[in-house]
Amino acid sequence: MTVPPTEFSVSIDRQLQLPIYMQICARFRTAIAAGHLRPGDRVPALRSLATQLNTARGTVELAYTILVDEGYLQMRGAAGTFVSPSLPASVTRSSRTQSARDSNGRQSTKGSAAPQARGESSGVQAAARPLAIAAAMSGEPRPLQPGLPALDAFPVKVWNRLVSHRARGGEREMLAYPDPAGYRPLREHIATYLGLSRGVTCLPEQVFVTGGYRATLELVLRSLARPNDSVWYEDPGYLLARGFLAETGVQLIAVPVDNEGIDVERGTQLDAQARFALVTPSHQSPLGHTLSLARRMALLDWARQASSWIVEDDYDSEFRYLGRPLPALKSLDRHDHVIYCGTFSKVMFPGLRLAYTVVPERAVERVGRVARSMNAGSPTLLQAALADFIERGHFARHLKRMRALYAERRVLIVRALEQAFGERLIVELPPGGIQFAARFTEGPSGAVDDVAVAARAREAGLAVLPLSIWYANGRTRRTPRGLVMGFANIANASEASRLARTLRACLDG
Known part of the structure; x- marks a missing residue:
């Protein structure tokens, strides 16, 4: 029937x-x-x-x-x-009125003690590996470098023309101290872009332009964090963010990740009253999973009940190869608990050093005050050129070209790795992003030392990273071993094959 x-x-x-x-x-x-x-x-x-x-x-x-x-x-x-x-039930029930908050925008919790850090033995040890990796990833770009967009395909001539036009114009605004919140026209373009492409409805006043993701985290934490606040952190999770968080003195709560994204239920067991949750819902870093709808709603429910903040790092959501890019977690936020973060490092080029955050309306005044005290404005010249790049349609055209290009290049490297490694490496086509994690199978002598393999790869001129160090307890026997690598700069099948063979030689030692 x-x-x-x-x-x-x-x-x-x-x-x-x-x-x-x-x-x-x-x-x-x-x-x-x-x-x-x-x-x-x-x-x-x-x-x-x-x-x-x-x-x-x-x-x-x-x-x-x-x-x-x-x-x-x-x-x-x-x-x-x-x-x-x-x-999930939270999707189908009617919206409830927002719960009352205290003057700090957080419900008071009587009798609760500051939670202890879990998953990191010490702040110094937690920061050491990310700092070393940051040094390794800076400077001259190298093959298979994670997070690096296709520098060979960026429209350099168009960009140089826009920058030169602004520089020759001699506008006084380009020469003065920059607005700590960002160049107003760029903030307007970002707000419009997010509404159309990511489902994020916001006002330009909610958009703050920063000098990179680390600068975004610093602005957010200086504005909203308190001494000894605890932070949910994806395990495995973004290395450089973990290093910065360890430096700030917050208590890191390592919350495990599976194929549905961060395990919210486990997070509440570890620390239900954490002040922040730092997540990558669209393309989990480094595993590439998408946070499921059930987990998204559970995370939003947790934030509402605990009066906590969710920091959504939407770092390369523009690049999805199966269907359209999914809407951001922020688009589901009905109680203003999500702080949305984006960057132009992945969609333009990392040397630009421009990123942005969208803060809830109730936090705009606080964040603006801290931004002014930090005097953290980015160069107006580059912001104005980027605003022109977006306004004249170059940004949208560039994204469209890169989606098609990256869809081809990811296939090239995956095929080359499968041919070079056979069953020794488990490689799956990533549904999005410009990097992916591949896992080693056990060899004749047991688990592969991925740190040693990555070190040999660096000596060979490659920029892959060991997967195990992305985990809070990276050297346990149960920790997955593998490599995190980028594919955006692979020019052709011949280069992909050569890089895969070089990497295979590094496995053999």
């Missing part, structure tokens, strides 16, 4: 700048949250909804694909498309 679709009407506004497919996604999410669509309900067929909206079937199909990727819908072939029966 065929199940009829649920009575459900979708409306769109063609006057809005928001693309139609994103409007459709938003209507479905709202209907599910309000209970108008329930788990197991059948939704209109692609052709039927396209006819109703007088739009192309491909537009509806794109919206449905995104909703399936996010976990809201399930496609069951000829049976149709249904609201996922496994939606």
